[in-house]
Amino acid sequence: MSTMGNDPRLVSEQSGNLLQRWWQRARPADLGSLPIVVGLLVIWLVFQRADNMFLSPLNLTNLMAQISALGTIAVGAVLVLLLGEVDLSAGAVSGLCAAIMAVLNVEHGVPGPIAVLAGLLAGLAVGLFQGFWVTRFKIPSFIVTLAGQIAWVGALLAVLGETGTVNLRDNFIIGLAGTFLKRDVHNGELYSWIVGILFIAIFAASFIWERQRRRSAGLQFASVGGLIIQIAVVAVLVIGMLLITNADRGLPSAMVFFIVVLVLFDFITKRTIFGRHIYAVGGNAEAARRASINVTFVRILVFGLASTLAAFGGILAASRLLAVNQGAGASDLLLDVIASAVIGGTSLFGGRGTVWSALLGALVIGSISNGMDLLALPSPIKFMITGGVLLAAVTIEAISRQRRETAGR
Amino acid sequence: MPESSSRVPILELRGVSKRFGAVQALSNVNFDAYAGEVVGLVGDNGAGKSTLIKCVAGIHPADDGEIWFEGRKVHIQNPKDAADLGIQTVYQDLALCDNLDVVGNLYLGREQTNRLPLDEVTMEKRSLEVLHNLSVSIPSVRTIIASLSGGQRQSVAIARAAMWNSKLVILDEPTAALGVLQSKQVLKLIRNLREQGLAVIVISHNLADIFEAVDRISILYLGRNNGVFDVHGTSQEQIVAAITGAEFGNNNREAQSQGRKGGLSR
Numbered sequence: 001m002s003t004m005g006n007d008p009r010l011v012s013e014q015s016g017n018l019l020q021r022w023w024q025r026a027r028p029a030d031l032g033s034l035p036i037v038v039g040l041l042v043i044w045l046v047f048q049r050a051d052n053m054f055l056s057p058l059n060l061t062n063l064m065a066q067i068s069a070l071g072t073i074a075v076g077a078v079l080v081l082l083l084g085e086v087d088l089s090a091g092a093v094s095g096l097c098a099a100i101m102a103v104l105n106v107e108h109g110v111p112g113p114i115a116v117l118a119g120l121l122a123g124l125a126v127g128l129f130q131g132f133w134v135t136r137f138k139i140p141s142f143i144v145t146l147a148g149q150i151a152w153v154g155a156l157l158a159v160l161g162e163t164g165t166v167n168l169r170d171n172f173i174i175g176l177a178g179t180f181l182k183r184d185v186h187n188g189e190l191y192s193w194i195v196g197i198l199f200i201a202i203f204a205a206s207f208i209w210e211r212q213r214r215r216s217a218g219l220q221f222a223s224v225g226g227l228i229i230q231i232a233v234v235a236v237l238v239i240g241m242l243l244i245t246n247a248d249r250g251l252p253s254a255m256v257f258f259i260v261v262l263v264l265f266d267f268i269t270k271r272t273i274f275g276r277h278i279y280a281v282g283g284n285a286e287a288a289r290r291a292s293i294n295v296t297f298v299r300i301l302v303f304g305l306a307s308t309l310a311a312f313g314g315i316l317a318a319s320r321l322l323a324v325n326q327g328a329g330a331s332d333l334l335l336d337v338i339a340s341a342v343i344g345g346t347s348l349f350g351g352r353g354t355v356w357s358a359l360l361g362a363l364v365i366g367s368i369s370n371g372m373d374l375l376a377l378p379s380p381i382k383f384m385i386t387g388g389v390l391l392a393a394v395t396i397e398a399i400s401r402q403r404r405e406t407a408g409r
Numbered sequence: 410m411p412e413s414s415s416r417v418p419i420l421e422l423r424g425v426s427k428r429f430g431a432v433q434a435l436s437n438v439n440f441d442a443y444a445g446e447v448v449g450l451v452g453d454n455g456a457g458k459s460t461l462i463k464c465v466a467g468i469h470p471a472d473d474g475e476i477w478f479e480g481r482k483v484h485i486q487n488p489k490d491a492a493d494l495g496i497q498t499v500y501q502d503l504a505l506c507d508n509l510d511v512v513g514n515l516y517l518g519r520e521q522t523n524r525l526p527l528d529e530v531t532m533e534k535r536s537l538e539v540l541h542n543l544s545v546s547i548p549s550v551r552t553i554i555a556s557l558s559g560g561q562r563q564s565v566a567i568a569r570a571a572m573w574n575s576k577l578v579i580l581d582e583p584t585a586a587l588g589v590l591q592s593k594q595v596l597k598l599i600r601n602l603r604e605q606g607l608a609v610i611v612i613s614h615n616l617a618d619i620f621e622a623v624d625r626i627s628i629l630y631l632g633r634n635n636g637v638f639d640v641h642g643t644s645q646e647q648i649v650a651a652i653t654g655a656e657f658g659n660n661n662r663e664a665q666s667q668g669r670k671g672g673l674s675r
Binding site: 210213214217218219220267271272273276279280282283284286287288290291292293350351352 | 488489492502503504505506507508509513517518519520522525526527530531533534537549
């Protein structure tokens with residue numbers, strides 16, 4: 001590896017111990033997630049001091065069940081933000097698709113799995129349509145999806161019809177989000193441990209395999225210490241989550257779906273050509289176009305995926321609440337979704353962020369909401385505090401962006 | 410040019426004209442470039458330099474005239490035609506994605522996979538080789554472009570243009586935005602491209618840079634040829650005179666009449 005030895009201002013990457021090197025590497029680009037992790041821990045400690053039920057297994061398991069739908073929709077919001085676009089229709093689409101599923105199942109007797117599939121496909125169709133409209137007529141996605149948010153709420157009311165509420169009874173649909181592995185599934189705790197250990201093993205194997213490939217190709221590879229730290233972080237998170245949830249009713253199934261969505265879309269965005277092209281279009285659409293990337297295809301497909309995830313999140317929410325009502329697409333859901341993606345560290349300007357910011361952001365938003373419900377605080381205070389946290393998070397993002405830009409010169 | 414006259418030029422333009430509405434941007438321009446040679450394309454603002462390279466790059470197809478590439482007559486109608494021939498252009502905006510790392514940019518639109526997942530190991534290895542062969546110094550190929558200096562960015566853009574079986578690389582003002590040291594780096598890179606057997610066309614306003622990196626200078630004046638000079642044995646004053654269209658000594662006329670059809674501006 002050639003370094004520019006003749007410029008004393010350049011800090012060599014090789015100097016310092018493991019921690020310093022990590023810090024040098026992480027500082028310009030990845031500061032995004034560190035402050036918010038610290039912020040989340042602060043929020044947890046504050047609520048725990050106010051009410052020592054907050055960090056109990058019961059409440060943390062509830063929290064996971066609560067954030068899964070929001071987080072799933074936020075993954076879609078992250079994808080769109082990575083393009084440098086925004087999807088304001090996510091809230092309404094989630095409500096509409098849940099309503100389509102509910103009405104098909106309850107009023108037309110369509111079997112649960114097929115009704116769910118129909119809801120997801122409706123989401124996909126809505127998203128592809130909006131993406132087409134944005135790219136074909138070159139209208140800002142802000143406007144197209146704003147029109148969508150309004151129109152799909154209308155469609156939601158039309159689908160729900162006179163009564164305005166559809167109660168769900170289908171076991172498949174209710175079970176989607178309403179299952180707790182330890183309580184509802186025979187040997188559920190055992191399964192959760194098997195899957196958890198398998199999960200850690202797959203992560204560890206892929207880290208080690210990657211390191212081995214880099215090593216045999218003569219490239220820089222992670223030190224054994226770095227490798228152990230990476231694997232340990234994953235292991236601690238997985239084992240911690242299972243210990244907490246299994247001390248209560250077990251892992252909520254909605255959280256399982258959310259984790260699957262996170263891992264799947266992490267793979268898509270970071271490890272596939274399509275994902276690389278999402279970042280490229282968000283970073284510099286003109287450069288992507290000149291590199292013969294089909295920018296229009298990437299944009300339309302991302303809008304399609306985002307609305308499909310919104311539909312899935314809406315279905316999970318309906319499954320948890322056992323009903324779809326007229327408030328299902330309410331605008332504060334949309335605000336929480338965008339806020340989650342941004343608080344988690346995804347840039348509004350495109351090209352920067354990861355799907356994990358949906359998890360972090362949903363945890364922050366969900367924790368504030370959950371904690372204040374626990375303290376029985378009135379909703380005016382809830383809204384104001386959530387707004388303050390959003391402002392603080394984007395301010396941190398803006399400052400770290402400025403630092404990154406000055407660091408580049 | 411004795412050494413190049415015996416060979417077939419890799420690119421030869423014969424009587425190229427281009428008109429935009431009432432403006433005759435290029436009239437009857439001749440131009441050639443050889444493998445293993447750096448040609449400077451020089452002229453004042455509005456002389457037609459950018460239009461000429463856009464004809465070659467396929468952005469504005471020429472109205473009239475012939476383009477020959479490797480001894481064959483070709484029709485370049487769009488950027489893809491140019492790319493298929495092995496012509497790559499680096500514009501002043503560089504067209505890099507600031508948020509991607511060096512490897513991601515070198516392989517932009519040409520990503521390699523290991524079945525489904527991206528093959529980062531192969532891409533990184535090849536990127537290191539390419540940058541090493543061109544003697545480009547980058548702290549790490551995993552640095553994002555936003556963290557690189559202007560010269561490093563320019564170098565990455567040039568390396569990308571050169572690495573995909575390219576035969577002709579066109580550089581639009583490669584040193585315009587750079588400091589002295591960074592310009593030196595980029596000029597060295599241009600000479601490295603020549604040593605690798607590529608043909609390079611450099612558009613520049615900076616005569617000092619031109620004289621440092623270029624073998625031959627082709628001058629445009631108001632959309633017409635205004636002389637071709639070998640940098641050896643030509644003074645900057647002669648070039649300035651040709652750029653500004655001022656009357657000058659015999660040297661200029663001689664160069665113009667040497668085997669160039671038309672193109673006299675006076």
